[in-house]
Amino acid sequence: MAPRIVEIRKNVLKKNDLLARELRARFAGAGVLVVNLVSSPGAGKTLMLERTLRALGERGERAAVLVGDLETDNDARRLGATGAPVRQIETHGVCHLDARMVADRLDGWDLGAFDYLFIENVGNLVCPAAYDLGEQVRVALLSVTEGEDKPVKYPVMFQSADLALVTKIDLADACEFDRAAAYGNLRAVRADLRVIETSAKRAGGIDEWVVYLATKKGSVCV
Amino acid sequence: MAPRIVEIRKNVLKKNDLLARELRARFAGAGVLVVNLVSSPGAGKTLMLERTLRALGERGERAAVLVGDLETDNDARRLGATGAPVRQIETHGVCHLDARMVADRLDGWDLGAFDYLFIENVGNLVCPAAYDLGEQVRVALLSVTEGEDKPVKYPVMFQSADLALVTKIDLADACEFDRAAAYGNLRAVRADLRVIETSAKRAGGIDEWVVYLATKKGSVCV
Numbered sequence: 001m002a003p004r005i006v007e008i009r010k011n012v013l014k015k016n017d018l019l020a021r022e023l024r025a026r027f028a029g030a031g032v033l034v035v036n037l038v039s040s041p042g043a044g045k046t047l048m049l050e051r052t053l054r055a056l057g058e059r060g061e062r063a064a065v066l067v068g069d070l071e072t073d074n075d076a077r078r079l080g081a082t083g084a085p086v087r088q089i090e091t092h093g094v095c096h097l098d099a100r101m102v103a104d105r106l107d108g109w110d111l112g113a114f115d116y117l118f119i120e121n122v123g124n125l126v127c128p129a130a131y132d133l134g135e136q137v138r139v140a141l142l143s144v145t146e147g148e149d150k151p152v153k154y155p156v157m158f159q160s161a162d163l164a165l166v167t168k169i170d171l172a173d174a175c176e177f178d179r180a181a182a183y184g185n186l187r188a189v190r191a192d193l194r195v196i197e198t199s200a201k202r203a204g205g206i207d208e209w210v211v212y213l214a215t216k217k218g219s220v221c222v
Numbered sequence: 223m224a225p226r227i228v229e230i231r232k233n234v235l236k237k238n239d240l241l242a243r244e245l246r247a248r249f250a251g252a253g254v255l256v257v258n259l260v261s262s263p264g265a266g267k268t269l270m271l272e273r274t275l276r277a278l279g280e281r282g283e284r285a286a287v288l289v290g291d292l293e294t295d296n297d298a299r300r301l302g303a304t305g306a307p308v309r310q311i312e313t314h315g316v317c318h319l320d321a322r323m324v325a326d327r328l329d330g331w332d333l334g335a336f337d338y339l340f341i342e343n344v345g346n347l348v349c350p351a352a353y354d355l356g357e358q359v360r361v362a363l364l365s366v367t368e369g370e371d372k373p374v375k376y377p378v379m380f381q382s383a384d385l386a387l388v389t390k391i392d393l394a395d396a397c398e399f400d401r402a403a404a405y406g407n408l409r410a411v412r413a414d415l416r417v418i419e420t421s422a423k424r425a426g427g428i429d430e431w432v433v434y435l436a437t438k439k440g441s442v443c444v
Contacts, residue, residue: 004230005230005234008226008227008230012227040262040263040264040345040368041262041347041368041369041372041375041376042262042365042367042368042369042372069375070348070375070376070377070378071374071375071376071377072371072374072375074371074374074375093348093378095317095346095348095349122348123262123347123375123376124317124346124347124348124349125263125345125346126292126315126317126344126346126349127317127346127348127349143264143367145264145365145367145368145390145393145397146262146263146264146367147263147264149294149296150263150264152293152294152296153263153291153292153293153294153296153345154263154292154293154345155292155293156292156315168367171367171393171396171397174393174396175367175393
């Protein structure tokens with residue numbers, strides 16, 4: 001890339017970081033834990049969120065969702081069916097969410113009324129890694145169907161994550177998923193990365209994930 | 223995005239298009255069919271290419287590969303084991319290939335010695351859509367594990383493709399793949415899009431795909 005473009009990109013990211021910092025303070029002040037979910041397209045973010053919203057609802061926790069997509073409000077409609085407040089961000093071709101898009105979609109929401117705010121990012125293992133959304137927890141999903149090598153091929157995403165959710169574990173046998181190789185690759189890019197295996201279809205791992213969220217909420221929010 | 227950034231992006235894309243046009247003329251002059259493979263991470267581009275290289279080799283066709291990844295040369299090593307000439311492009315964080323990266327990696331190759339040149343793009347359903355690499359054929363892979371809605375959520379990628387390869391069809395039952403919904407969504411973004419179903423693991427659809435390539439080669443190259 002030419003130096004001028006690099007400079008513009010740095011300015012964009014710096015501006016984003018400043019706004020993300022403001023958002024993070026606002027979220028902490030409201031006592032809401034904000035979780036940014038990132039992954040490839042089709043790794044199972046939406047189904048995982050459906051299960052999570054229902055599990056949190058059963059525990060009397062209040063959760064809301066901002067869901068990002070290039071086009072369509074399919075996911076917002078799916079997630080809205082759980083009864084949780086859900087808003088869609090259509091990026092119209094932009095390959096990631098940024099802090100400005102998030103800030104703009106918070107209007108009129110009383111953040112203090114939520115225990116959790118989930119942000120489902122655009123399905124993309126590259127670009128969302130560079131954009132801080134003011135979240136307290138970043139979760140990278142890796143489905144067993146994608147191949148065990150993804151962490152080393154897309155290292156920034158997994159390096160910047162607080163947790164890896166290995167999804168669709170019910171398909172592990174059908175895909176001949178090599179667990180040891182996948183964990184080796186996750187740990188190669190981030191030695192201390194916490195990993196939880198899940199199956200949203202078979203409700204596997206949801207309890208462990210919800211406990212993880214509760215722990216994070218306890219330790220991060222004021 | 224601010225107007226200045228939009229302007230820079232337009233200039234980048236215009237410069238890319240000019241170089242891609244030069245590349246396309248060069249490829250046509252050499253009589254090589256160039257195929258750009260795009261998809262989500264883990265949709266099966268590399269395994270599909272392994273099968274394709276072997277199938278073409280058995281037919282006495284000569285094929286080479288440029289393979290793009292953010293990091294690692296894993297795929298080049300996998301594909302090189304077929305005996306085909308393979309070169310890796312490591313983008314080091316850039317989320318797509320561009321015409322300059324392709325042009326720079328052709329040095330010293332006699333393109334006239336190849337019948338086919340495959341370019342395996344970075345796994346990303348968004349950004350590679352905007353970058354013409356001078357290819358004559360763009361192929362978008364959609365794995366049955368990703369969900370049937372991906373074409374409508376990432377429409378530009380499928381609108382700009384000449385062919386959709388539905389991959390991992392052997393997992394269709396395990397994933398409860400809804401074929402009618404997937405085809406409906408593919409046709410919703412591009413009514414005349416040709417679709418071939420494949421299973422690289424079970425060698426399904428490879429013959430149909432190789433015939434498609436041969437037809438394209440016959441109709442496009444000089």
